[in-house]
Amino acid sequence: MARLCLAVLCLIASSPCAAAPPGDELPSVFTGSARNKLLLISFDGFRWDYDRDVETPNLDKMAKDGVKAAYVTPPFLTITSPSHFTMLSGRYVENHGVIHNMWFNTTTQEKKQYYMTQFVDSYWDNGSLPIWITAQRQGLKAGSLHFPGTAATYKGETVKVRQVEPRFYDHSNETDWRLNIDKVIGEWFHQQDLDFVSLYIGEPDLVGHDFGPDSPERREMVQQVDRTVGYIRNKIQDHGLTDRLNIIITSDHGMTTILRDGLVKKIILSKIPGFSFKDIKFQLLDYGPAGMLLPKEGMLEKVYQALKGSHPHLHVYKKEEMPARLHYSNHPRLLPIILIADPGYIVNGVLPLNSNKGEHGFDNEVMDMKALFRAVGPDFHKDMMVDPLDLVEVYPLMCHLLGINPEINDGHLDNTKHMLVPKKNTGGENNNPEKKNQMEVLIGLSALMGFLVLVFIITTSFNMWKRTRG
Numbered sequence: 001m002a003r004l005c006l007a008v009l010c011l012i013a014s015s016p017c018a019a020a021p022p023g024d025e026l027p028s029v030f031t032g033s034a035r036n037k038l039l040l041i042s043f044d045g046f047r048w049d050y051d052r053d054v055e056t057p058n059l060d061k062m063a064k065d066g067v068k069a070a071y072v073t074p075p076f077l078t079i080t081s082p083s084h085f086t087m088l089s090g091r092y093v094e095n096h097g098v099i100h101n102m103w104f105n106t107t108t109q110e111k112k113q114y115y116m117t118q119f120v121d122s123y124w125d126n127g128s129l130p131i132w133i134t135a136q137r138q139g140l141k142a143g144s145l146h147f148p149g150t151a152a153t154y155k156g157e158t159v160k161v162r163q164v165e166p167r168f169y170d171h172s173n174e175t176d177w178r179l180n181i182d183k184v185i186g187e188w189f190h191q192q193d194l195d196f197v198s199l200y201i202g203e204p205d206l207v208g209h210d211f212g213p214d215s216p217e218r219r220e221m222v223q224q225v226d227r228t229v230g231y232i233r234n235k236i237q238d239h240g241l242t243d244r245l246n247i248i249i250t251s252d253h254g255m256t257t258i259l260r261d262g263l264v265k266k267i268i269l270s271k272i273p274g275f276s277f278k279d280i281k282f283q284l285l286d287y288g289p290a291g292m293l294l295p296k297e298g299m300l301e302k303v304y305q306a307l308k309g310s311h312p313h314l315h316v317y318k319k320e321e322m323p324a325r326l327h328y329s330n331h332p333r334l335l336p337i338i339l340i341a342d343p344g345y346i347v348n349g350v351l352p353l354n355s356n357k358g359e360h361g362f363d364n365e366v367m368d369m370k371a372l373f374r375a376v377g378p379d380f381h382k383d384m385m386v387d388p389l390d391l392v393e394v395y396p397l398m399c400h401l402l403g404i405n406p407e408i409n410d411g412h413l414d415n416t417k418h419m420l421v422p423k424k425n426t427g428g429e430n431n432n433p434e435k436k437n438q439m440e441v442l443i444g445l446s447a448l449m450g451f452l453v454l455v456f457i458i459t460t461s462f463n464m465w466k467r468t469r470g
């Protein structure tokens with residue numbers, strides 16, 4: 001009998017709830033750092049609805065495993081450098097000052113195209129810090145591959161791990177995309193243990209410009225993007241990072257078809273009565289649907305009056321008259337007269353030189369300018385469709401995911417936190433200490449009761465057996 005009771009006792013003692021001291025039996029929430037890694041990917045010019053007329057199994061799978069917004073609204077001006085710097089800083093364009101893809105000097109008349117502006121530090125380092133620098137200052141390790149702004153130095157500091165594309169880089173090559181992804185995931189995240197990386201891919205923007213957003217070439221490129229999303233997620237899986245890495249995929253703007261072939265009256269400034277380039281000191285024209293003018297001294301009103309109302313699809317603003325919702329008036333780099341064409345039109349100077357079939361740069365309320373937003377990872381809900389958001393919201397979301405204090409910005413975490421699962425240490429029944437203790441007491445009492453019942457049954461049976469024998 002004594003041996004039997006001892007065996008029962010041992011059995012109970014070896015069960016986890018009775019043996020372990022309180023708190024040890026559940027896996028600890030914080031095993032080292034609670035911070036998950038973050039990969040921000042921008043596919044340039046990926047319009048919000050590009051997945052509607054082509055099969056995108058990998059993007060669909062990502063939406064099922066994570067969060068999909070109907071679309072994201074880019075800042076105005078809806079072009080590459082301004083919009084990407086909004087992604088990195090959470091500021092509207094008038095607040096971060098990267099107002100165009102072009103760098104210019106109105107005194108010397110000098111202009112630099114997109115690629116060369118990457119190396120003009122003062123153009124980017126203009127008061128707003130990109131997230132890489134903020135993360136590094138707070139002890140995190142950041143990297144960036146081809147993202148606009150990567151080459152620049154900010155307050156004496158660059159993003160520590162970086163790759164800037166060579167001068168004449170082929171932005172469409174899928175093999176190159178994969179090599180870059182292997183580097184970001186295999187080397188940067190896995191081997192070098194980086195916390196945050198921004199990765200830029202230059203399509204489907206180029207194909208949208210060359211062939212138009214409704215072309216078979218664009219649809220084919222969206223399939224290439226989709227294969228790449230699958231490749232990225234597989235790589236992450238191969239490196240065992242799926243449960244530790246959040247991914248945000250978004251874009252800087254959409255794309256719309258330019259109306260041509262004599263169907264429309266083109267906007268050509270030199271042909272507008274009363275307008276003369278002799279009155280202009282500096283111009284930024286022939287760059288899609290928006291333009292800027294610096295009239296010579298005393299000529300502002302004349303230029304303005306000549307252009308205003310000159311074409312039914314051209315909007316002419318004095319800088320200070322710009323609609324406040326566009327956040328594109330309050331910066332010294334902006335020129336005194338700003339021109340914006342309606343969708344389908346572009347602003348030409350002397351000759352219609354622009355032959356692109358697709359363009360962006362229009363008002364950010366135009367649906368064709370909206371871009372995609374997807375997110376997946378340990379901190380995001382699964383299979384969740386959310387309302388549209390502004391691109392300025394991505395920055396505070398990223399800072400929150402990385403556990404860093406954001407710089408002053410124009411977004412609000414309140415607008416995205418519904419995408420996130422509650423932090424394990426603050427919510428969830430299993431991690432509420434009070435409930436956990438109650439549970440332990442209950443389990444302990446049940447075990448004791450069970451033991452007593454067992455002893456009672458054994459003792460009774462033993463006595464009955466003895467009586468029967470006797």
Ligand SMILES: [Zn+2]
Pocket residue numbers: 044045079080081205252253
């Ligand atoms: Zn772009």
